[in-house]
Amino acid sequence: MNVEEILATLIAFPSVVGTPNGAIVDWIRDYCQAAGAEVTVLPGPEGDRSNLFVTIGPREGRGYIISGHMDVVPADEPEWSSDPFFLRREGGKLYGRGATDMKGFLACALAALPGLAAMNLRQPIHLAFSYDEEAGCRGVPHLIAALPGLCERPLGAIVGEPSRMQPVRAHKGKAAARLEVIGRSGHSSRPDLGLNAVHAMAGVITHAVAYSQSLADGPFDDNFEPPYSSLQVGVIAGGQAVNIIAGHCTADIEVRAVPGVSPSSLLEPVKAGLFALRDSGFEVIWHELSTYPALAAAKGSELAAVLTELTGQEPLTAVSYGTEAGLYQQAGIDAIICGPGDIGRAHRADEYIETGELAACRKMIHGLGARLAT
Template sequence: MTDTIDTLAKLVSFPTLATGPNLDLMGWLQTRLTATGARLRVMPGTDAQRINLWAMLGPEGPGGIVLSAHADVVPVAGQAWSSDPFALTEREGRLYARGAVDMKGFLAGMVTAAEKARRLPLTRPLHLLVSHDEEIGCVGVRPMLRALADERFQAAACIVGEPTDLVIATGHKGKLAARIAVRGRAAHSANPGLGVNAIGIAAAMVAEVEGLAAWLAAEGVRDAAYAVPHGTAQVGTIQGGTALNIVPAEAELAFEIRFPAGEDHAALLERLRARAVLVAGARGGEIEITVTNLYPGLAEPEDSPAVTLAAAAGGRRAFTKLDFGTEAGLFREMLGLPSVVCGPGSISRAHKPDEFITRDELAAGDAFLGRVVESLV
């Protein structure tokens, strides 16, 4: 436990904000894991300032286990923290810092698991994969997974350690993010009929996204295992116009669709594009919809090797499915790797001021990962 907390204290001291550099943290992690006897490879990331890491202990072979964590965190700007978010601070058994629960606590436990693995006669490999830029749509892990797929990487199972209170999550929703660009025609606001108001068209598209959300709630694929048992859609940002006395010629909005397994996200997008054609035709403007990010959901069978592994290691079999996305769906899609999400702490504390994980949760996480490692002997 002391080792895990000390490791966590070091990890949170690196302000690895999503889209920012992570070389300092990854360099420290390389040194730390090399000391455990792990063989390391720096894996491709999205650019030279953001890398991924692959560490392996034990023999070569296809039957190993993957433990996966992302090292990036969300910003703290504008949040009222009671202590320095990048210095681990303990109060009454709670360990506060940005990333403490999401998900550097699990990453610290992975380092402790590597220490345990070095002392055991492993007959199958333990793989530790650390990614970047998960928080902006599971972006950073993809170059690493593409490289592993090209190498025909194989393993028996993967555990992605997002915080689930160690409940085994067999599913999570996928997400499609897109941008709607609207072009109208500028004119003096004294005679707005001479122009085409792009903001008005954008407002009509907001209504279309809300209509899609209502359809998903009433008619879409349903799965009672989710807290929100259907797909969702919402507009997150909108911009447009230059001055009050100018009919705006341009506007832009961003929206997302989150969907459970079995929902045809491509059909949902085409449905919205068809509505956009009608809106543009009726109002005389132009509408372009561009997908900016897409990651798959996860639907892991309950008899999967990953579920069996997590359950045997002490993961709680009160199976759940997550409304938020994780990298597990990409491990499944890109590598064909049986995957579950299971980690210490609660996601309800993530992305907030005074984010924390408890000593007891870290201890439970260490015990869980210790049994995972022992299964490789």
């Protein structure tokens, strides 16, 4: 199969984040085994979705990980010009949900497998395909935890998020949480008999917003815009009707942290404000939604030099979006971002990737194999 045929097959699987992914996992497993690769399916704790780890070449020795995620965001935008789960080609553009983010990269890696198998690699190349990245990198931590039993410590991980095939050395970390306040409902004419959860949450949010403004005081990293950590409240929901005391309220909050700052630590003041409501009779619950660390690859790292050689492009210092690369780095594995497509096309109607971008990605993977071949 050529890369376009593989991409069409992958896009036809509606592997939306948070849903079972057995169908796409089974297809990739069978394809890789037919290409002569060693495949390990790693079921996640959810029970209905799995990570995949694939090795081509000798299992012994230190090699490189080519990392990507199999899940996509929902395709609910009404502006789609065609079925988002059917690959459509117009000239040099290939349209479909996940074409850029990031099944195009997966298709390139899979299309390269037969060629890599024929190279007589002296060091391995591993494919690490994860689930639920779009929910805050929930699947890949289980895969990374299993790596010591699957391979020797890798020389590096190339995370193929869309970067126009320019290597990227850094991104911010992120943590997100859902705050839940449970009060006591009743008729609005007797507010003295109830506990208004919306009012209570409003106080927590007011303090969170004030706290967020203090983050602009630093620490700073001028590689990013803005050059400091940030906090925002993205969703709030509560109450039933204007004449009913709101007995329940939730709010979703996220932080983005510059390298060197723990994302989870930035949420601690908000968490303290929420739990202080218990003194007023409210029940509160803190739900951690997701967390991943920042990526901060050294400018002169060997991995950055390898990617510069393979792509012909100097690494970009930083991007605004987050990836699984920070988790690899946290685990002691050098990591860098480099993949086909443009992040500006992701998570929107008529997402597409260009055939030339796929060709450049395949060239990069082939070049990596050539470095490891006898």
